[in-house]
Amino acid sequence: MLSIDEALDIVSSRLAPLTPVERHLHDTQGLLLAQTISSPLNSPPFDKACMDGYAVRSADFEQDKPVLKLIGELTAGQVSSQKVNPGEAIRIMTGAPIPAGADAVVQHELTEFNKHSNEIVFKIDEIRAGLNVLNRGEIMREGEAVFTEKTRLRPQELAVLAEMGFVKVQIFPPPRVAVLATGDELVAVEETPGPGQIRNTNEVMLVEQLRQAGAIPVPLGIARDNRDDLQAKIELGLQHDMLILSGGVSAGKLDLVPSVLESLDVQEIFHKVQMKPGKPIWFGQQNQASDRPPKTVFGLPGNPVSSMVCFEIFVKTALRRTMGDDALSSLPIMVCARLTHDHLHKGDRPTYWPVQFELAEGEVRITPLDWRGSSDLKGTVLADGMALFSKPDFVYKAGTIFNFYPWK
Amino acid sequence: MLSIDEALDIVSSRLAPLTPVERHLHDTQGLLLAQTISSPLNSPPFDKACMDGYAVRSADFEQDKPVLKLIGELTAGQVSSQKVNPGEAIRIMTGAPIPAGADAVVQHELTEFNKHSNEIVFKIDEIRAGLNVLNRGEIMREGEAVFTEKTRLRPQELAVLAEMGFVKVQIFPPPRVAVLATGDELVAVEETPGPGQIRNTNEVMLVEQLRQAGAIPVPLGIARDNRDDLQAKIELGLQHDMLILSGGVSAGKLDLVPSVLESLDVQEIFHKVQMKPGKPIWFGQQNQASDRPPKTVFGLPGNPVSSMVCFEIFVKTALRRTMGDDALSSLPIMVCARLTHDHLHKGDRPTYWPVQFELAEGEVRITPLDWRGSSDLKGTVLADGMALFSKPDFVYKAGTIFNFYPWK
The missing domain is CATH 2.40.340.10 (MoeA, C-terminal, domain IV)
Incomplete structure (x- = not known):
């Protein structure tokens, strides 16, 4: 019987990222980039005030507590046509471009404005050029490589992409995964079980685990323990990227699943792993025409915790691979x-x-x-x-x- | 100026869970239960086989390696009308109810079936009553308290709820949170910034942070730095549970936001916190008629990392409280x-x-x-x-x- 690590290696090596697709930024959180990103612009795009205050020439501060003449005002979004000459200052707001002539911003709290004389008194002796100025390109330079392929897109990465004007990006899409519970004893969650019956809770759990893992669940309901029903529903499931079967893989006489899968050209890659719970897990693939990736099928044991554990360990590894994680990083998070x-x-x-x-x-x-x-x-x-x-x-x-x- | 902890205490004490709503299970992952749950049933609902094998009487195993007569077969979902008498056994599949008379299941691997004599030879000497049997109510007992209020609903909790037949449950709903960026320098992410302009990246980040935190973002676009536009859009924002303003709360002349908020009866609760980045953060509430909870407004600084940090520390605390977290557990995760x-x-x-x-x-x-x-x-x-x-x-x-x- 395979060890857990052997089985994980097989799952990881048998799966590959789905074909990248282009998506609007707002539909990519948590996914991995399928392209490298270089910045088409400088950030900030212009020398920019980081404080509310006065744009000044630092040379004017070589004298003690200078008094400068106010010649204008500049808010964020405006560009000044005025130049700051020696002895002059322009009132400036955070985010506004530094006007010509100026090379520093003195924050509002260190100044006093005299309305009558139109002059600003500074309570500061000496300042360096560049004080409270964020220079053009200081954060990102035009042409700089910003993101490598397979970067995970969190809110901050999405904001940086937006800043660079990338409204759409190539990402590895999440797989569509069909979930099919099998067994004559199952009834839908909405129904009241009769004697010997139980509710189809494994579907609920698998669907929610898929959602949690970032995949798209496609619940297919219940297949009964007969060849026709199983075959029809498994065929439906094989139209998606992956199919998870719940139940029907242990040693019982009615465990038809492996045989129906075989008849549909889904090849068994392994059946049973030396672990507890989850030993009866089944893993197989159906090869597709030409260059399309094979369809992957997991048969998970019907006991709820066995199902849950097999999902966490094996199915998640497979999902991570389809979503672009490298073979190594697709292994269970430990x-x-x-x-x-x-x-x-x-x-x-x-x-x-x-x-x-x-x-x-x-x-x-x-x-x-x-x-x-x-x-x-x-x-x-x-x-x-x-x-x-x-x-x-x-x-x-x-x-x-x-x-x-x-x-x- | 308030310390971070003082400000957090204020935010946490000023917010309360939203009114619980009833939701279908499949729309509750990650949310907190707003009711206690007792089990209406026993789990399992009947004594149940945990293995594929034979349902037997343990007393028959007092003799060495007994040979028993096969009298029937029982799969999951079936209820047997047959009774297992001394010297008899019924073939049974995992999940099937234990038939009358039997009190244990011997797994398939420890048996050999003789088709001609219709007898089962057991390769096991002694078994205890209850072997491979999960008793009725062993996992959950009818009437047992299963979930307390404020249990977080993960896949496994949802599966347990489904097992008990709870298709809908009362949960604390996620808040709808409006996001309004302010500033004449902003252009939409899709546009190319002109001189002195930058893209509205804070909206992207705040919307994605809200999504990540489980809230429902309502982006309202950009409000310009004039009273009319600000007032109209802030009024729109106040129709939702919470409003986040980006920019317009630092000391600049055009920082009209606090004054417009005041004119809309949104009371300042604090402005500025002793922290970096994020010092200019503004927090206020607009009281509602009668027993409706107040509308909460955050004014976040426009610098992107200031905005991000204020969200992580203060807005998330507020969101957790509205989604049912206790005052203590709503504080930032550390x-x-x-x-x-x-x-x-x-x-x-x-x-x-x-x-x-x-x-x-x-x-x-x-x-x-x-x-x-x-x-x-x-x-x-x-x-x-x-x-x-x-x-x-x-x-x-x-x-x-x-x-x-x-x-x-």
Whole structure:
């Protein structure tokens, strides 16, 4: 049986970024740039006042507390036609271009204006050229490389793109992912389960996990445990970039899913991983004509926590790859954390266990929670993520540092 | 001048959660519950097989490696009318209800079925009652309190709600927040700035920060520096839960914003905070008739990083309060982190400085970046958040532990 790391390597190597598309900035937050960006302009575009005050010649301040004549006023958005000559000053507002002749701005609080004489008295002795002036191109220079490909677009990156006039950019789009729950025991969440039935909660969780990961969920409802229904709905699912099947991959007699997938030319790449929960996970791909990327299919176990963990570890890795993350950075996000209490790990399968997470005194701390196993979804609601305990029948001592996988 | 903490206390105490609304589950991710939830059902609703295998009577295993007669088969979704008598077994699939008479499930891998004699040979000696059985109500009991008010709804909480049949829930809704940039120097992002002009990038950043924080942004474009335009657009903005003004609150002559706000009965609560960047921040409220909550207005400085920092610290605190966070938990998210290098803090104002963040060896580590001040938005794009340096003219030594504010 494959180890978790072997399976992750396979998933990561089998997926590639989707074809980049052009999008309006306001529809790109959280996505990765699919182009490099050089600045078409200088920022600021002109020498600019950083303070409200007076634009002056620094040379005039070689004398003690100079008195200068006010010759005009300049607000942001205006360009002065006036020149500041020796002995003169122009009132200037933050953001306005420095007028010709001036080379510094003295802030309002250090001045006193005499309305009758039209003169400004300065309570400052000496100033350097450039005081309170942001020079043209000081922040970004025309032609400068500003963003590399695969930069993640957060609010501040989007604002810098807007400043440079990029209204549309090339990004790696999020994949459309179909979700299909399988099983005769399932009823829609809106319905009341009859004897032996349960609600289709895995669809809810998978759809929300997809949304959280930035993908576009396409819920397909429930497929019954018969070949015709499964085949029809799986074919629908294969029209999207990825298909997640919930249930139908463990050893039961009615677990038709792998066989239906085979009949649809979806090749099994692996089935089962040495882990707990989530061992029965199935991963395959359907090759497409010519240069189109293969369709990826995950078959996740039906137990809710198994489904959740397989999504966090394997499906998220696949999603990150399709959205442009590099092979390495597409692996599950891990944090080195310190255990607060001893933890006994029973059994021989590496186990993802729900833990609470705390940042305190500069340390990352995790505390394993009470949890009854793969059916116990309620046991995950107090957790912030999971820790991987892999040594068979081993007591992990408090203080041990190891891998924590945050859920977010 | 107010300190940061004083200003935060004021913001937090002046805001309250919006009136809860009922929403379909699929439109609630990330929001806080505005009701307590007790389970209307047992989970699982029946004693349930956790493995594919055979439903048996544990008493039959008191003899060595028993041989049992197969009397039927049970898949998930079916309820058996058959009873398992001594010496008998029923083939059962994961998720199916345990049939009457049986009290354990032996997994498929530990059995061998003889088709001719219709008998199952078990490769296991002794089993306990309850083996591989999840009992009715073991995960959740009918009437049990499952979620308290103000639980944050993540995928797993939504799945648990779905399991209990809650298709709609009461949540604290996200606020609608108007964004109005002010200034004669601004042009729309789509336009090419003329002499002395710059693009309206603060709107882009504020809108995206609002989205990231889970609020609903309502961009109102640009108001010019004259009373009529400002007043008309501010009135529009006051129709929403909150209004963010960008620019127009520093000391300049054209900073009309506070005076227009006053004329619209928006009362100044504070103006200026002892911090850098962001000192000129303005905060006020307009009281509403009767029991409706007051409209909140933030006036943020126009420098891009000042705007960004004021949003992260003050506006996010306000947003969290409107979305149901308690006063304490609505404060900025802080992480205790360890400085990787010495850092000289110049000046006497507490300063939020862009830093890179790393989790390594169980430690939270931060490294201050090169940064040219409040106009230098580009200097923030390599940062993961900011650190607050507050001691005047002080060298913070490598290894010092203090507060890091992640951007996310």
